[in-house]
Amino acid sequence: MMTYSWYVAKLQKHLPGVTFPGRWWDPINTMEKKTFSIEQFLKHNMHRPVFACIGLTEGDPSWERSFSRWPWGVCEQLVPVKTPFDPEKWAQKTLDLYNWSQPHDSFHPGSWERVANEEMWQARMKTAFFLFDLAENMEKEQQARLYELSYNLYCQIVDTQVDYPANWDKNLALAAERLLRSGGRGHGLDSLLSRSIYHFSHYLQREPTDPQSKAIRSIITHLKKERKKLRDRQKA
Template sequence: MKEILMFQISHMFTEVTPLAPALAILALIFCVINRSSNMSEVGLFAIMLLGYSLFFSWRANLDIAKPLFLGVVERFWMQSNIVVCVLAGLGLASLARSVSVKLTNKHWIFYTEWIFTVVLVARQISVNYSLCDQSSNYVVDTFGRNILSSFPLNAIILLRGDLPGNSLRYLHYCEGLRPDLSLVDQEMMTYDWYVPKIAKHLLNVHFPGNRWNPVETKLPDGTATFSLLRFLKVNEHREIFVCIGLNEGDPTWRKSYSLWPWGSCEKFVPTNIPFDAEEWITLTTNLYNWTEEYGKFEQSSWEAVANGEMWEARVKTAFFIFDLAESAHLSAAVKNQLYFYSYKLYREVINKQENHPITWHKNYAIACERMLRQQRRDIDPGMLLDDAIKHFSAYASKAKDDNQRDAILHAVQYFKEERLRLKHSLKGNT
């Protein structure tokens, strides 16, 4: 609570300048000293400000150490800043009246008051206009359009989270984009009111009950719950995707379905369908037309979240294939080929981008290490060692708080020694 209050005060000083809270305090002081007629109004505003700030700081449960959550919390401080500005105006008026009583030329203080107000407002506009002007900001719009356009015809999309939920629903319902798709909110599907209402609009989506719950039952009031597995079964004639992520409270689907990467989203695929890496790479490569630079936006903004999701989508298939190759039940030949596909995808995307998420360095270096183990003749081991050294070193230099950093640096040293041994062996052979 104390931490959020301190952040709120700091935010207030940044947004409305220290003059505003100073004038607001003056308003309270003059109100008490002069026993003015508007004392009740000023007191009401002060109580509102104090009550709102204390209550919000007490109830806010977001970790403001994370930039995005801090940005979310900051939006709720606009209300308190408005009250501070109102009190600041009263404080300035009270100060002007107090000074004018002692002056014979009252016009001078009148003009000074107005000049001060105009200058302060103009200063705020000049400082904040560029930040507030979002007329050319289409990042979230482009994010939503890219995702919607990537889905096959007549698919069902199970939405999760504010960013995909709001952006995709707006484009779909308000702008009429991709009317063939059916958008269903995962979180809302757990409420009693949602399914009966949405079912009236999504006639081609079958809801096998009134509410989503992993435990299927019929409640005394007649409400029937259904599991995710049941939902997938009754809609198996349509392709179903989750975007972004899946509620982990219902594991009933895991024995019958798998989730395969589809850009920022994932697709439900029956477990009896074998994974064809080449086909899936072809399907999921270049799903999106995304041109924003990595790290371009403030980390507290939704634009940064959208940008991050789009960048991570570029390596999602590579990560999935690598994770699949790590499975113990696969044959050595299959593992070898999957590692190769993952390595190839990582290499292609990293060579195209100079600035990218630092985790790509680590993941690609690990992919190189796995390829070294495979001892394939079609890939130069010297190149693999060089890339592993380069990208492990790059990751270690940037991710100083990674608890595996020492192990990574040790691996770099080992690869350097291996590189020397390889050079010596090549010289000996010549």
């Protein structure tokens, strides 16, 4: 709404504490004297939490220079890039945000209700996905810590549901496999192998046409071999 020239003029007085560094947000001509970029808006409002819901426009990536997005339910909190991130605290902080009760797959395919419902369901696992994605670019010890936290969150989410999005199976399987590769961090190796095998297999049952199905089947075969080796060693 800030892209409309009338928005700031009419709404500013009703939004105490919110600073608008110009007359309107122009994602393209951000250098115009009367306009502002999303980065400028965020910098002028760092005194308060700022959230973006359903994403940010791709037309103005200026915020990426100075801010990061941390998952917050269906939204994301925009924080200065230098803000220290404590994954355990953030996971705990966002754990009970979600109270969506509409059953999954409860609307007709193609309807806007189905799209909105899917958006809400996917929001439940945003923190787990965020931590997993963060782990992919970390060093070993920090990486293992994030994989474990992501895995634990995925387990909490999936284990409490009967019907859920198919990609949750794939994500949990990947988290288990990555944690396994990182040494397990105290989790039983057999348990991680079985988790990964089960959820990869369950995912393929639900999404047999996935373009990566061949690679996933190969991973399942490999994991089964590793589990057999592990069990054989335990018997010896």
